[in-house]
Amino acid sequence: MATSGKVIRCRAAVAWAAGKPLSVEEVEVAPPKAQEVRVKIVASGICRTDDHVLGGYFPNIEFPVIPGHEGAGIVESVGEGVTSVKPGDKVIPLCLPQCGECCFCLNPDSNYCIKSHFSESQNLMPDKTSRFTCKGKQIHHFLWTSTFAEYTVMPEYAVAKIDAAAPLDKVCLLGCGFPTGYGAAINTAKVKPGSTCAVFGLGGVGLSVVMGCKAAGASRIIAIDINKDKFAKAKELGATDCVNPKDFTKPIHEVLMEMTGLGVDYSFEAIGHKDTLTAALASCKPLTGIYIHLKVLPSNFSTSQQVFMLLYQYSISLIIHCVYFFPFLGWKTRDSIPKLVSSYLEKKLNPDLLITHTLPIAEVNKGFELLRAGKR
Template sequence: MCIQESCGKMFPVIKCKAAVAWERGKPLCIEDVDVAPPKVHEVRIKIIATGVCHTDWEYLYETEKGMKFRPFPLVLGHEAAGVVESVGPEVTKFSPGDKVIPLFLPQCGECKRCQCPKTNHCRKNWENTQMGVLADGTSRISCKRQQVFQFLGVSSFSEYTVVPDTSLAKIRSDAPLDKVCLLGCGVSTGYGAAVNTAKVEKDSLCAVFGLGAVGLAAVMGCQVAGAKRIIGVDINPDKFEKAKAFGATECVNPRDHSKSIQEVLVAMTDGGVDYALECVGSPDVMSAALESTADAWGTCVIAGHLRQLYGYYKVTRKLPFSVWVMRLKLDEFVSYSLPLDQINVAFGLLKSGKSIRTVINL
């Protein structure tokens, strides 16, 4: 095993398995990779479980949606949980053995955005991580003697990865990592969209557009907030039973109606819903969600857009992981659990609509 010096400390280079995307539009390949030691303000993590999110699929296969370019080869994955293996110099908040959730959105706690209660959009190392590298402009993952870029600064489709200490949340030692990994993206985004951004009120009327993981979490948030009517909207009727288990009072398929879905909802609610939560990311659906709200007071939240990250939780400080483990139906989000070598199967299940979340166990 190779040994590298990291700012005065000697750490081994870890050889492990990872799912590498060598080029856009091609299936992932399981490869032997080297994961370098953590540098200043970095933490190396043993990934235990990672969810397969639609964002991972989009960056690999979608070319016409205006997705921001990211270089290849690339290790995808950003919704995960694991255990700290080692820490770099000047890391004070984490120790080997800590259970953690890596975060694609940093929280330095010092910048103007971190001090502002109106946003959680810290930009510490943001430009670098968006281009697949860490603070020093390089990745910690390599394969076949070439650099492999890190997706959103995380890359959880690898048995080990290295992340900045500002992009990490410590969680309870008894947290089930194969469940709480889902808090690393979709569940927190949808739930927070309802309770933090929309601030859904008791006895209100709500509509949730899109019943994937984000949408189901939004449904759950509406229910927890006390909404009396929660209408789920999706073109896949197979999702309706699950949506009702999460709290939807009824579900509507736009394809079953000759009128637009916004017209249908306005008629169903005698003037429009109090809160509409768009959880798809489609401009057409965004417009429909807005037009389905009551014109005098309705609120529309675009949870399917990048700006609605983590449901506006200050993720390293205020995201209540210890409470969520007890309150949220995390088990209900997991449709399949698969090993890393079945990652392409997981993508297929996601694309077909047969999976809310597939969790990859590493």
Template sequence: MVVEEIEVFPPRDHEIRIKVVATGMCHSDLYFLVDCEGWSGFPAVLGHEGAGIVESVGPHVTKFRPGDKVIPVPITQCGECRFCLNPEKTQKDIFCKGLSRGSWCKGQTLVQFAGISTFSEYTVVSEVALAKINDSAPLETVCLLGCGIPTGYGAAINIAKVKPGSTCAVFGLGAVGLAAVMGCKAAGATRIIVIDTNKDKFEKAKVFGATDFVNPKDHARPIQEVLVEMTNGGVDFSLECVGNVDVMATRVWKVSPSWSMNIWLKN
């Protein structure tokens, strides 16, 4: 990763150029930068968890104006196509309405990562890839709403569909995990067990709704056995927020046998 001066194009029809004020580093950025061997998307401007201010708008843009505070969204939703209008959708087509142009650097066209590229002082995005926010919102923190927070919160509310009175297990207490805890609480879960190797995270997790904290380092046996014993047979919902296949395969499924089997069969 290098710092370069680039040329960001002015906005065309239904496009908006924003000044990025704050951006987070998501694991997905690191994945494409470090772990995704053979990805053909370079050179690129990464970043998809940002917040900024509208600098200029292209023709036919009616919902935004210069000075608006906004959050770019990596999964767009036009609200008009058949994918958007399908009430059973679980994930929007990331290329809905097409991606905006990228930018130039040293004669090369730069790929616009996730259609927004927030690791840049300025970026041009489609108007359907922006969410307007309150003028008083602190951009340095609400940038997390671009990815981490809705990922965890939405996993609990929209994908797992956590039920009132249920018992949940959340593996990993990063931004996604804490958001998942918040989603479980909002859905009415009465017991939310969080699992992390960093005991210092429990107090923060309690603020978001966690009721029990389990540190795998405190136990000699597999953590799934501990959780099954704590819950008299297993939890109702388990959410893996570490991004680790081993945790998903050998731990998450085994502490939520009935629900995870249903999800496994659906997939």
């Protein structure tokens, strides 16, 4: 392409400091170095984790930074040594890389990678420099993806090539939220046919859990949220019951116990609040219940005596997966994301139903307002 090897000037949503709105700026995006890929981002979802970044929730994120990690785009150019993709390929950036060489990638039972943010800072590229500048200042990367930029640069092992027929404005959801929620049911919990599931929180991840539970053959899927506007979509995606805790004077776990007799087989917490974490634990069936935590642990959370007593009393299996650190539950990303895209094209998956609004990059802050208002 004509831009290969050159600096590209484009728009990006920059977070200059914690607690401030994003600012859409002209940024310079340097060419990719060896083993790197520069991608033209066509579409990006907004994830609650991006909102946590803006709020300064994560002390290891450095400002200024370009957030975004749920995108899809087209390879513009590649650096020396890149062999898995070429200019013109459609790709999904991976906020959980798959280097293919570390002990975790070589373990068939793990989808972790030593190159992930949990082990290695992704505020800069692996050579500890940035490919972004704005107004003469270095801008940090986010999870090596930074999909709130019209062009971004990533290591080759943080990019998955997908089918050329894929609609990028739809499959961008496969960059984080959908495979995390769907995988929590299919891969992590291994929901069994005929079982009963409770899903706390009906955002994008929670609704994806609902889809995963339905695909696994659960006979009863109880969707819990204080926003009743979420219920129609939850039922469309497979929920059999919808419960608003505000409609009851008793604790929600007691309500679920009355609905199910002994509790649910699988309980998924997709909110990240201390109270719902405890309620989701208490909703599990004694001895055999499995609890899966999907969201970033709340800042006021501590492994309190109450939580330990619940685990001891009911012998609940506890599985904690914080989305920010460890998304894509059970999927080896570079291997699995192209397969998920193929399943989407074959109409075996329909994450389109999760899309509520489509906005231009200039209105990115409006997107976050909708997110915070529970309208997405």
